[in-house]
Amino acid sequence: MKKRYASTWESLKEHQVPKWYEDGKFGIFIHWGLYSVPAFAPQTWELGEVPPDETWFSNNPYAEWYYNSINVGYGPSYDYHVQKYGKDFKYEQFADMWKAEKWNPAEWARLFKKAGAEYVVLTTKHHDGFCLFPSEYTDYNAWRRGPQRDIVGDLTDAVREEKLRMGLYYSGIVDWTFADDPILNNEDLFHTASPTFAYADYAYNQSMELIDRYAPSVFWNDIGWPRQGEQNLPYLLSHYYNTVEDGVVNDRFNDLFHDFTTKEYQSGSANRREKWEMCRGMGLSFGYNAMESDDKIISIEDAISLLVSTVANNGNLLLNIGPRADGTIPEEQEKRLLAIGEWLRVNGEAIYGSRCSSRESIKYTDQIQVHFTEREGALYVLIDAKGRSQVAVTVPGLRGNAIPLDPEVDAEITAVDGGLCFTVKNFGSSQNIAVFRLN
Numbered sequence: 001m002k003k004r005y006a007s008t009w010e011s012l013k014e015h016q017v018p019k020w021y022e023d024g025k026f027g028i029f030i031h032w033g034l035y036s037v038p039a040f041a042p043q044t045w046e047l048g049e050v051p052p053d054e055t056w057f058s059n060n061p062y063a064e065w066y067y068n069s070i071n072v073g074y075g076p077s078y079d080y081h082v083q084k085y086g087k088d089f090k091y092e093q094f095a096d097m098w099k100a101e102k103w104n105p106a107e108w109a110r111l112f113k114k115a116g117a118e119y120v121v122l123t124t125k126h127h128d129g130f131c132l133f134p135s136e137y138t139d140y141n142a143w144r145r146g147p148q149r150d151i152v153g154d155l156t157d158a159v160r161e162e163k164l165r166m167g168l169y170y171s172g173i174v175d176w177t178f179a180d181d182p183i184l185n186n187e188d189l190f191h192t193a194s195p196t197f198a199y200a201d202y203a204y205n206q207s208m209e210l211i212d213r214y215a216p217s218v219f220w221n222d223i224g225w226p227r228q229g230e231q232n233l234p235y236l237l238s239h240y241y242n243t244v245e246d247g248v249v250n251d252r253f254n255d256l257f258h259d260f261t262t263k264e265y266q267s268g269s270a271n272r273r274e275k276w277e278m279c280r281g282m283g284l285s286f287g288y289n290a291m292e293s294d295d296k297i298i299s300i301e302d303a304i305s306l307l308v309s310t311v312a313n314n315g316n317l318l319l320n321i322g323p324r325a326d327g328t329i330p331e332e333q334e335k336r337l338l339a340i341g342e343w344l345r346v347n348g349e350a351i352y353g354s355r356c357s358s359r360e361s362i363k364y365t366d367q368i369q370v371h372f373t374e375r376e377g378a379l380y381v382l383i384d385a386k387g388r389s390q391v392a393v394t395v396p397g398l399r400g401n402a403i404p405l406d407p408e409v410d411a412e413i414t415a416v417d418g419g420l421c422f423t424v425k426n427f428g429s430s431q432n433i434a435v436f437r438l439n
């Protein structure tokens with residue numbers, strides 16, 4: 001019998017994180033929109049590396065923040081805009097330059113499948129207010145302008161064709177088509193955040209549109225929810241769960257409710273006792289930044305290391321791609337997705353469907369860490385030896401027979417006082433992260 005949720009916080013708190021989300025572990029985030037046309041941001045810091053103050057916001061590395069970065073009227077993006085497009089060029093003009101002329105949603109979905117992802121989360125409306133779906137509440141959308149397609153619907157169909165889960169991102173509290181005072185600190189961010197009841201109703205109505213039309217498996221709200229619309233949330237969320245029984249929501253609803261908590265780069269905190277998700281771009285930006293070349297984005301080894309450390313601590317990794325305006329995925333991003341998929345094809349037994357072990361990760365040095373996961377009664381030992389071709393680590397409290405999941409891994413495991421010593425002489429194709437099943 002399908003559970004019905006009442007529009008009360010008490011009823012919503014009965015919602016459990018669905019098994020697919022606990023098991024899935026790895027998702028692909030996609031930031032695509034008008035900002036993909038200029039595709040520019042200075043390469044400065046990771047979120048959380050510096051305070052969210054004027055220095056951050058006037059040198060914002062997030063290319064999807066291009067509107068605000070030029071709206072502040074100074075800084076690298078403003079200078080770039082004036083030089084490339086001219087002082088009088090309005091951001092809204094990008095709506096007729098974005099054509100997505102090479103976009104093939106089925107190709108994207110096949111790549112995400114090969115990458116080993118279990119779910120996808122696409123921006124439906126980012127802070128700039130441009131919608132990637134035919135909203136009844138604004139003509140500022142990809143059906144009427146630019147691509148003249150239902151981007152959300154077309155990608156949802158393609159993703160589900162590959163038997164992956166489709167999630168939708170919505171910028172709940174920030175929409176620069178309603179309020180666009182320049183943002184130079186977090187106070188501005190939450191003040192500027194569309195301070196009207198009219199906007200609160202708009203956000204509620206568009207969220208209902210997204211739920212009723214696409215039934216997303218993830219409703220990924222960003223930054224917060226309009227204060228004036230907080231009283232709408234219990235109904236909105238109960239409607240979501242009554243529509244999408246195994247749906248999940250994140251923790252960006254003004255700390256009022258969540259299924260899982262979120263980290264973003266170095267910002268946010270993770271508690272291994274509850275489900276959380278780590279999101280980041282491959283470089284410093286979520287939207288495509290044409291300045292971010294192959295040597296400026298996360299290495300394959302570090303991406304897999306992040307996946308392993310996140311999963312071992314009860315998290316999911318939502319790794320972002322920033323497609324070009326024409327609908328192609330930059331080769332350096334595709335290369336990383338395929339390499340992660342390759343690693344998961346060999347070592348995924350320790351990842352998918354696993355659960356956090358009672359054994360906490362062990363950090364021997366900055367380069368050498370050992371993580372643990374458990375699945376179906378087996379313990380998995382994941383040895384991450386960043387940048388090393390060989391390694392020998394003693395893991396306390398282990399005994400028994402350890403088998404490498406990758407037959408190309410050349411390792412010796414010997415019983416020593418109170419533990420097992422793993423001597424890995426060759427990591428094979430496993431990117432310096434060797435996984436062993438302990439029976």
Ligand SMILES: C[C@@H]1N[C@H](CN)[C@@H](O)[C@H](O)[C@@H]1O
Binds near residue numbers: 062223286
């Ligand atoms: C996933 C990221 N979330 C931040 C807000 N923390 C956004 O400002 C950013 O553009 C991106 O969408």
